[in-house]
Amino acid sequence: MKKIEIMDTTLRDGEQTSGVSFSASEKLTIAKLLLEELKVDRIEIASARVSEGEFQAVKDVTRWASENGFIEKVEVLTFVDKGVSINWMIEAGAKVQNLLTKGSLNHLTHQLKKTPEQHFKEIEDTIALATSKGIETNIYLEDWSNGMRNSKDYVFQFLEFLGSQDVKRIMLPDTLGVLTPNESFAFVKEIKDKYPNLHFDFHAHNDYDLGVANAIEAVKGGADGLHLTINGMGERAGNAPMASTIAVINDFMPSVKIGVNEKVLYTVSKLVENFSGITIPANKPIIGANVFTQTAGIHADGDNKKNLYFSDLMPERFGRTRKYALGKASGKANIQKNLQELGLQLNDEDLKKVTQRIIELGDKKQVVTKEDLPYIISDVLDYDYEEKVTVNTYVLNHAKGLKPSTTVSLTIENDTFEEIAQGDGQFDAFMNAIRSIFKKQKRGILPDLIDYAVRIPPGSRSDALCETIITWKSPEKEFKTRGLDSDQTVSAIKATEKMLNIIIN
Template identity: 60%
Template sequence: MVKEIEILDTTLRDGEQTSGVSFAVREKLSMARLLLDELHVNRIEIASARVSEGEFESVRRIAQWAAARGYLDRVEVLGFVDNGVSLKWIADAGCRVVNLLAKGSRRHCELQLRKTPQQHFADIKTAIAQATEMGIAVNIYLEDWSNGMRFSPDYVYEMVDTLKREPIRRFMIPDTLGVLNPDDCYAFCRDMVERYPELHFDFHAHNDYDLAVANVAAAVKAGVQGIHTTVNGLGERAGNAPLSSVIAVLNDHLKVRNTIVEKSINHVSRIVETYTGIHIPANEPVVGENVFTQCAGIHADGDNKDNLYYNDLLPERFGRVREYALGKMSGKANIKKNLDTLGIDLDEEAMRKVTERIIELGDKKQAVTSEDLPYIIADILKQDVYDVKVHILNYNLSLSYGLRPVATVKIRINDRDYEETSSGDGQYDAFMRAIRKIYKEQLKRDFPMLVNYSVSIPPGGRTDAFVQTYITWEYRGETFKTRGLDADQTEAAIKATLKMLNKVENILNQQSSGEN
């Protein structure tokens, strides 16, 4: 096993082969910067040659930026054995590394290309010679290599024997159809490494059997020098090996050095989630919404007693924090953890009443966030934990066919009334624009940034079903979430926003008290 592994991220190429995903030019450029500058991956594969004019523009823009940063040798494009057409496309875009796609199994060679192995190998050599003449470095994909090793290993050996003296930097061995298990993956990768110790091998996993990360670990143990990942496991069919999980396994189980900045993983994952519109599963390791959230009361109790339910995946490593869920599984320990974070202290009787209410809400399938706690306490104990500084006095939402929605809002902040009207792209957008105008134009204050907006609607098709709207906000370095519940989705979002506005006032009061 090597002491340090090279990471190629192919989110911008294989990740874009996810059904329904297409990156705009500015998004590709943004992600290239994040991957190389913030995450510090070794290499990125950014596109397939000859796809479209838009793709050409993306590659050209990334190449310009990479050249200015000294990264151009770390930017790669998938190309084809096509009499130099792909190579010209890559050169014209300003790149100088091609990942040449060749056939790594006899079936693919003979049935798809309808050529003999010798004819295909000769074509590959010609493409390599053309690339070298154009000043383009060559890596080579052995497409369907895993099935080649299973059913025609003699073909694979003949191919590598024929090409091993060519100017190829890396032989990239993919499990194209995601058919390997860790035992076979280790055996096949070890075979290649021992048979050709002078060559550099990358392993490219697919996740059809949910074994991509395990297969990457097996390949690293077998001695490959590079592995391919995608952010959030994007990719063809079931996707590729997710970068977040791979890095956790490399660091914690295999102890193999790599260049990835762990603290940036969650940030980059969230941006990619926004660009793709594909939500990260809540239980996705490392980056999922719930993976650092303890639900059972016994877990929170154990954490109070010397962190008994911690493992090596500490959330702080990835720029996150541990949370304690509130619901029917909550015990006093969960609730106390949340109250401590909010700086709220309750006696035993008050704690009992709050616990009972939270369990009651959980039985009704209503989620509770830590930001809901002050309102629950105010309702049960008839006392405010902190003063409610913001009240919505009135609002009118106008929706007319062919016209932009308009919102007029009147709110009271610290005993003063403010009113504004604004249009927007939707009713809630119009409402938010009106509120934002009050804060920025009348109060001359900064306004929180909406980081994430999600809606939970029970299945079943009822038009009167309660909607839970969750909004994540960022304000002055603090990130928090608020929830609104109502049969009307816009009303639910407005309720969540009102909680946010009061949270902001509370933050300002705390900061003001700290300064004094």
């Protein structure tokens, strides 16, 4: 098996994501996780000469790395600048430079306005200076992908020169993310075949969403290392994402060995999400919120029958668990899976009632959570009366400086009535309208409301299902009714509708 080095550049290239700037403490925290927990082979943490804050961040990381045996795994981007970057590195305590050079004749001619020989001489001097100062050198060939397309002779002239220098790794970036998978394979293979004893890293960008595919093809072509970022962070469309690339290598490249610990990919991804402020898309492979959630009932049913919808991409590999969404697409199997996790059991008849209620709620609320289930069960199963009273519709009005008012349409045993009323609040106005209808129709006096409790499942958001429990007292008895909805007032109205049916029955 061939060992492939994984270099994480979240703290350097990933920080070029628009609007992202990690603090020194955040960089140190991420660096520790990457090396100690995720176990990547190397990390690139900064560009030399950027700012005083960057300098302090590098000092903090290198100090920790030196004390814990990781200093040779910490790298800094440097420039051909007559030793200014090297002096910056020495002061910051870094030991490995990733020297940025020109990998295409187009860049060399129009940006530096130099000949290859002039550029090579300056690079040679920079490498010699670094070596004399005890600094190891890796070389970036910026715009290498376009160099291979449009000035291949220059690229090979450059590689021939580098073969004679004190360079540990040559790094081949698809700087603009323009390569196809076929080109990634062919270009790397052509180079590796010609220089089998040199170490080549491949650095993919994701402008065409081909970052993972290009990285994999580069490995097939003979690349010795890959540059990846957590959550695919990076300039423009970002870099090849760590989680997806690692999963593909582990599952589809048996001849390749990597040392990354899959189990903590999700943990590191969430931390970087929090520090960067860049939200992970819910459908992002491996680390997205929804990627191990079955929504369709048929999938949950298949999972119950010999795991028909499982693949090698098991959530436990990444420290995650499979979930079964509850909503309008749910079937009984989805609900049973969630009930099992809660330690609950229902008979077939009750399960049908709960399923129907979840489907109804799913039409109004995108996601019903597992934590909502006990509320739904109590809402559905504590009520067993013939429905003789129906709240058909209502309009709730609440404006600043005006008393709340309600218009209600109510059907009692096939007769429909309407009423308008005001109250101290929207629900109070609704109750006044109901009382007025019952009084006018001589249907009796409504029980007194003596307690009104509202609760939502723990950890829920603002769109959570809301359960309202109302305690009523009539001359004969005291009883409770429950209502469930994502709107608090509506849940109270549903609890009231149950009360009306109880007294009519």
